[in-house]
Amino acid sequence: MFRCKNCNSSDKFTLMLSPNYKGKGEIKQSINNNDQIVLNVDGYTFVPDIDFMNGHACCEYCGTIKMWEIYFED
Numbered sequence: 872m873f874r875c876k877n878c879n880s881s882d883k884f885t886l887m888l889s890p891n892y893k894g895k896g897e898i899k900q901s902i903n904n905n906d907q908i909v910l911n912v913d914g915y916t917f918v919p920d921i922d923f924m925n926g927h928a929c930c931e932y933c934g935t936i937k938m939w940e941i942y943f944e945d
Contacts, residue, residue, distance in 0.1 A: 873924050874942035877935040881942050888912075 874881040888896055894913040901909045907918045919928070924939040 872942045873919075873921070873928070873939045875930040875933060875935055876938040876940055878930060878933040880930055880932045 872881055888898075897911075897913055899911040901911070903909045903918070909916060909918055917923075921939060921941055925937045928939060929936045930938070
């Protein structure tokens with residue numbers, strides 16, 4: 872799981888797509904058998920890692936980008 876360093880939110884995130892992105896921009900989220908978030912962007916499916924999060928994900932609650940850390944619930 873990932874947590875925003877700014878507001879400590881550890882819930883869902885909103886993917887930020889570049890304004891230059893030429894695809895449809897259809898984004899779907901699901902959870903796989905390993906309890907990992909799986910993203911599907913225009914048919915391309917992947918599990919985001921911390922580098923991906925800090926390059927492309929925005930906190931749904933405070934809007935901060937590039938401020939994620941890996942977080943494990945107790």
